[in-house]
Amino acid sequence: QAQLVQSGGGLVQPGGSLRLSCEASGFSLDYYTIGWFRQAPWKEREGLSCISKIDGSIIYADSVKGRFTVSRDNAMNTVYLQIDSLKPEDTAVYYCATGPHGNTCSSLGLETRMYDFWGQGTQVTVSS
DSSP states (O other), rough: OOOEEEEEOOOOTTTOOEEEEEEESSSOOOGGGGEEEEEESSSOOEEEEEEETTTTTTEEEEGGGTEEEEEEEEETTTEEEEEESOOOGGGGEEEEEESTTTTOOOTTTTOGOOOOOOOOOOEEEEEE
C-alpha cells in the first residue's frame, strides 16, 4: 500500500525549469526524511538534496546549490524539487526516496545506500 509516486519530468530546453513532485501514499512524510537523487546513463546515482520535517533541516549538494530548491506541502503529503536554469548535463532519471523512520538529513546525508524506500523515478531530458 505504501508508495512514493513521482511526476513532473519531461523534455525541456536549456534554461528552462521543472518542478518534480514526490507524493507519499499510505504513510505520512511528516515522519520520514526525503532525499532527491538522479542517475544519468553510465553514471552512478548522485545525491542532490534532503528535506526533513523531523528537525526542519534541508541540505543540498554543492553541485546544485542555487538552481535546485526543495520544498514540501504537508497538506498534500508531497515533496517538490524545483529545478531552474536547466542544463543538458541535468538530463537523468530523478528519484525521491525515504530513509528509515526517525532519521534526519544529518544522519542520512545524500548517500544512496542510506535510503531504503524509493519512488519509481521520472525522466528529465534537457535538450534543444
